[in-house]
Amino acid sequence: LLSIATYLEANGVKVKILDGVRQKNFLEIFRREAALSDLICFSVMTMQIPTALELSEMAKKLNPRCKIIWGGAHPTFFPEQTAAHDLIDAAVIGDGEYTIFDLASEKKWPEARGIAYKNGREVMVNQRQRPLEPKSMPLFNWQLEPKEILENLSLIPTMTSRGCPHRCTFCINAILKNNWRSRTVEQVLEDLKIIDDQPYFTGKPLRFWD
DSSP states (O other): HHHHHHHHHTTOOOOOOOOOTTTTTTHHHHHHTTOSEEEEEEEEOOOGGHHHHHHHHHHHHHHHEEEEEEEEEHHHOHHHHHSSSSSSSSOOSSHHHHHHHHHHHHHHGGGGGTEEETTEEEEEEEEOOOOOOOSOOEEEEEEEEHHHHHHHHHEEOOOOOESOOOOOTSHHHHHHTTTEOOOOHHHHHHHHHHHHHHHHGOOEEEEEEO
């Protein structure tokens, strides 16, 4: 989510990250932001569907003009099923940076790569988005994360690449054919320096999520 938010913010899109698990007063904040938002995007795994549907319904009641976008593992595996739901306007397939930027930039949906969406009652699945190139991504903007989340993290996440060079049969990377794509050494070192300079990360362990 931070990578997507960083890319959007770097390209002039106003964005806000909410965390339904770790953020106090989440529902209060969600209601306030949903009423003012044009796009509301959820990252959804299968076990999170009931909660994501409740929040999507709440958002539509507060702001009928908003578009509800689901991304993440479940919509990527089941884009037609996801986009067919009455509460969901579109499903993002695969990495979300380029695709969500296109949607936020009001690109016409038939021309937006990497989504499934409804055309009347028919679900349309567009051409896949071009592979994300980590080397072209901006450095993570930690200031986009809610401060209370940063202060309470016990493990600091970062990454040096996307995808994987291996093909374990149980893994999403193998199923989706996500080839390994690295960031530059300079990007990784600069990210580590930024992390080291943040007072709320002092003394906390770092984990590479590659």
